[in-house]
Every structure is written in structure tokens, then in C-alpha cells.
Amino acid sequence: MQSADRYLIVGPSWIGDMVMAQSLFMALKNQKPDCTIDVLAPEWSLPILNRMDQVNETIPLPVAHGEFAFGLRRQIGKALRKNGYDHAIVIPRSLKAALVPWFAKARMRTGYRGEMRFGLLNDIRRLDKKVLTQTVQRYVALGLERNRHLPPETPYPKLRVDAENQQRVLQRLSLNLDKPVIGFMPGAEYGPAKQWPTSYYGKLAQQLSAVGYQIWIFGSKKDQEVTDKIKNIGGAAVTNLAGRTELVDVVDLLALCKLTVCNDSGLMHVAAAVDRPLVAIYGSSTPDYTPPLTDRAEVCYLNLECSPCFKRNCPLGHLNCLKDISVENVFEAINRIEN
Numbered sequence: 001m002q003s004a005d006r007y008l009i010v011g012p013s014w015i016g017d018m019v020m021a022q023s024l025f026m027a028l029k030n031q032k033p034d035c036t037i038d039v040l041a042p043e044w045s046l047p048i049l050n051r052m053d054q055v056n057e058t059i060p061l062p063v064a065h066g067e068f069a070f071g072l073r074r075q076i077g078k079a080l081r082k083n084g085y086d087h088a089i090v091i092p093r094s095l096k097a098a099l100v101p102w103f104a105k106a107r108m109r110t111g112y113r114g115e116m117r118f119g120l121l122n123d124i125r126r127l128d129k130k131v132l133t134q135t136v137q138r139y140v141a142l143g144l145e146r147n148r149h150l151p152p153e154t155p156y157p158k159l160r161v162d163a164e165n166q167q168r169v170l171q172r173l174s175l176n177l178d179k180p181v182i183g184f185m186p187g188a189e190y191g192p193a194k195q196w197p198t199s200y201y202g203k204l205a206q207q208l209s210a211v212g213y214q215i216w217i218f219g220s221k222k223d224q225e226v227t228d229k230i231k232n233i234g235g236a237a238v239t240n241l242a243g244r245t246e247l248v249d250v251v252d253l254l255a256l257c258k259l260t261v262c263n264d265s266g267l268m269h270v271a272a273a274v275d276r277p278l279v280a281i282y283g284s285s286t287p288d289y290t291p292p293l294t295d296r297a298e299v300c301y302l303n304l305e306c307s308p309c310f311k312r313n314c315p316l317g318h319l320n321c322l323k324d325i326s327v328e329n330v331f332e333a334i335n336r337i338e339n
Contacts, residue, residue: 005034008080008088008106010097011041011049013065014189015247015266017135018045019273020293021091022157024139025054030155031143038083040076040100047248048270051159061100068096077103089142090121110142135290156293157273159251166252173244175253179214179237182334183254183271185262186230187223187242191312193284194263196322196330198226202233203327204261208334209237216241216257218250218267259337261330268292279333283322284309298333300325 007028011021018041025037038057039049042065046058061076063069077100086108088101093114101109102120110123117124125142128150132138137151144152169175186201188194205215215234217227219242227242245253251270254260259277262268264285271278272294280292282301286308292299301307307321314321 005032006036006083006086007038008083008085008101008104009037009039010088010090010092010101011039011045012091013042015045015048016269016290017091017266018048019157019159019266019269020136020290021139022052022054022159022273023136023154023293024089024091024143025052026155026157027140027152028143029054038085044247047246048159048251051162051248051251052157053160070096070099073099074103076100080104090117091139091142095120112138112142133288136293154293157269158275159270159273161252161255161274162248163252165248166256169245169249169252170256173239173241175216175239177256179212180258181256182208182213182215183257183260183262183276184215184217184230185219185260185265185267185271186217186226187219187267188263188265189222190265191284193309193311193314193319193322194265194282195226196263196281196283196325197319198229199233200325200327200330201230201261204330205230205234205238207327207331209235213237213258214239216253218242218245218254259334261334264290272297277337279330279337281322281325281330283307283319284311284314296337298337300329300333 036056039055040059040061043060049055049058081104085106088106088109090098090111093112095115095117098117098120108123109121111121112125112127131150136154140152140154215238217240219227221243223242227240231238231240254271255274257276260271261279264282268280272292277296279298287299304321
């Protein structure tokens, strides 16, 4: 493969995946320190991409999730021709994701075999799921030459923390650091089969407050019903921040937490990327596929006979993969990671 100095990356559409994509950006910079990396991505993700030191320019793709928007993609691609991209890497496996690099006339256009993209991509890779068992490995491998040994080394994502914004948010939300903070991320955009029971989070908050911690709960407006219930059970030591922060505010506040407790979710990857110790709880998914990308994690996963099913809702109706992970199991994991 010839030297490629300017990259156009078509990013994924989920928070966790976008954080994991930073491992690809880091790997590209490790190979070619002088390369330039531009990222085409959904508008919501641009602030978090701006926290990645490897990214030169973010290019908004203002379309709804799943929307084809052929005309808009053609317009964006043609406008990008002036950048003279040597290499485009298309992370999503859909046909529509490959349109902008093709219209931008990127010289090399790399992606995995997916929907019918022959012609749109001129460097189509076969995805060997038995070798590339983790999502992050699949992303990084797209930045390597075809004959490179796989699986690749995967550098851990590292998001930049903005100390000034951190202080602004603390003041705006009337937060203090009088007691050490444990962050809870009880949501999971994918579905209920990834969510540890709400009552368990509440009881864990009670135990942690009894030994001197305060708890900050993070999430979106969609999580407020769940986070309100946790607050009601957990009591005065719990501060419910769901729906009150922007994504970059969460980045900065998570960096202040002593540790975090989370489901397998996008915010789990954010916590890992600001180097916070974490306890990660897995239900329908598996840490073999999307592990927390940090050396400072305790994983709670039962590996039942029916796991992983990767379903949004439990197909058997019992959700034992999560219900059988007790509050005491997670409390013990917190103690292990602290010691």
C-alpha cells in the first residue's frame, strides 16, 4: 500500500463505537505520525470527536439514523474533493456509508464486505470474526495493510478532559467533591437486556453512601425514569444528572469520579477513555466482544448457557443473566478494584 497522508474516516453511529474508533485513529498516527485524519460522523458525535487529539477536522453528516439521503451524501462528497484524500476508511458496513468517500474521489477506499459496495470501495476486506473477535480489533485492522498479522494491537482510547468546562459544570449543577464520587451509568441505549435491574442500582447506592461515598448518576433524558427510581431508593447521597448534561460534560465529570459502575454501554467506553476504574456489568452481550478498553476494570458476567444472546429483550423472559448478578457481587467488585 502506498503512503497515505490524508485520511477520511466514516465513523459509526453509536457513542461506544465512536469512542472505540479512536483506537483506529491512534493506530494510524502510530504508523504515520504526520498523517491528517478527518472524520465524517453524525452531528451529535462531533463534540466528543473534538476531544480526540488525533482528529484534524470533523465533518457533520446531518442525517437521521438509517436515512439514505443520497442527494445530501453526494453533495457532501463533492464538496470534500478539494481535500484530496489519499485514503478513506468506511467503518459501517452499509452501502450508504460508502457513498461520500466515492463522491469525494478518495484514492483508496477501504471497508469490510457488507451490502453491495463493489465499485464504491476499491479495497474490500473480508471480516474474519474468528480472528477479529472484538469490535475494536475490527476497526483497527481496517487501518493496516492486508498482509499484516491479525488480530492487531489495539491502543486504548483517551479522551481529552477540559478542566475549565469541568469547573463550569460543577458550578452550574451545584456539585461538590466533599465526598469521593462513584459514577453510575444505568442506561443502555441498545435495550433492557443490557440493563442491570434499577432496584439493584438503588440498593448499591445505599451501601456505598453508608461507607462514605456520594453517587452521581449519568444518562440522557431517555434514562430519567430509571435514574429517578435509583435516586428515590438511594437517598440523599445520590445526585441524578440524567438529562442535565451534554455528552462532553459527562466526559469531564466522569474524570472526577473515583470509580464508575455501568452496564455495557456507550458511557462505559467514555469512562474507560478518561481512565476511570470501572465495574462493568454484562447481560445479553459479552466482554469477549466489547470489553472495557482499560486495564482498570472489574467485569461482572455470568456466562450462562443462554449467553450471550445479543438481544434487546430477554428471549426467555427471565433476564437471569442480569438478575443473578447480586448487589453484593458488584459491591465486592468495587472493593477489589479499589484495593
